[in-house]
Amino acid sequence: MFGSKLQETVNNVSGGHAAILMGFDGIPVDMYSKEPEPDIEIIGMEFSVILKEVRKAAEMLDSGTAEELMIKTEKLSTIIRVVTDEYFLALAVNPEGNIGKARYLLRILAPEFMKELT
Amino acid sequence: MFGSKLQETVNNVSGGHAAILMGFDGIPVDMYSKEPEPDIEIIGMEFSVILKEVRKAAEMLDSGTAEELMIKTEKLSTIIRVVTDEYFLALAVNPEGNIGKARYLLRILAPEFMKELT
Numbered sequence: 001m002f003g004s005k006l007q008e009t010v011n012n013v014s015g016g017h018a019a020i021l022m023g024f025d026g027i028p029v030d031m032y033s034k035e036p037e038p039d040i041e042i043i044g045m046e047f048s049v050i051l052k053e054v055r056k057a058a059e060m061l062d063s064g065t066a067e068e069l070m071i072k073t074e075k076l077s078t079i080i081r082v083v084t085d086e087y088f089l090a091l092a093v094n095p096e097g098n099i100g101k102a103r104y105l106l107r108i109l110a111p112e113f114m115k116e117l118t
Numbered sequence: 119m120f121g122s123k124l125q126e127t128v129n130n131v132s133g134g135h136a137a138i139l140m141g142f143d144g145i146p147v148d149m150y151s152k153e154p155e156p157d158i159e160i161i162g163m164e165f166s167v168i169l170k171e172v173r174k175a176a177e178m179l180d181s182g183t184a185e186e187l188m189i190k191t192e193k194l195s196t197i198i199r200v201v202t203d204e205y206f207l208a209l210a211v212n213p214e215g216n217i218g219k220a221r222y223l224l225r226i227l228a229p230e231f232m233k234e235l236t
Contacts, residue, residue, distance in 0.1 A: 038180070042179065046179060049171065049175070050168060050175060053168050057164040057165065057168060061156055061160065061194075063194045064192025064193040064194075065191060065192050066191050068190040069187075070186070071172055071176075071184070071186075071187055072185045073176040073182045074181070074182025074183050075180075076182075100218075
C-alpha cells in the first residue's frame, strides 16, 4: 500500500520527481520515482544522516521533536517529514515544482503511514 | 548595517523570534533577538554543522549548490539561507509564525548582504 500512495503523491505535485518511505537507518521501505535519476534511494540515505543530526540538534536546543525538513539545492528541493521514531518520508521536487503542495501532501500522508507502521 | 536589517526582518514576520548572520565556522557576524531564549547564536551554531552536511550531501548527489534549508521542530521553525560560500542567514520563527514570509524576506535579504560581504 505504501508504493501506490507514494506514486499518487508524486503525481499530485507539479514538478514531483520521487518519494520514499525510509528508516532512519537508511533502509527503504518503499519508493516511487518518475525518473531513475537523481536516485531517490541515495537522496534518502544522504538525508537520513542529516535528519539524525537535526534530531540531535533539536534535543540539544530543547526545541521539541523534529517534524519537518526542507532542503533546497539548485537542481532539487526535498521535503522530509518524520513519520515515527523509526521512519521518515521524503519527497523530491524539481526546482520549478510546488513545494507548498509537496509539504501539504506529506503532512496528510505521514499520519496515514504512521497507522500502518505502528 | 547588518543588525538593523536583521531586526527589521524579524519584526516584519508574524511570530518572528530572532535572526543571525553567521559564518559557516559558527562565528556570528551580527544578530537580533526579540527574546533571549532560545538563543539564536546556539541555534546558528548547531545548524551551521547541519548546513555543512547538507552542502556535502548536495555535492555527493550532484544536485548543485545548497540554497536554503528549513528545519521545523515542535517549538521552533528555522529558515536558513546561504549568502556566500562563507556566510549564511538564519531566521527563527515561532510555531504559529509565517514561514512563507520568513522565506521570502531571507530571499530578498541574502543578495543585499552578499554585496556587503564580498
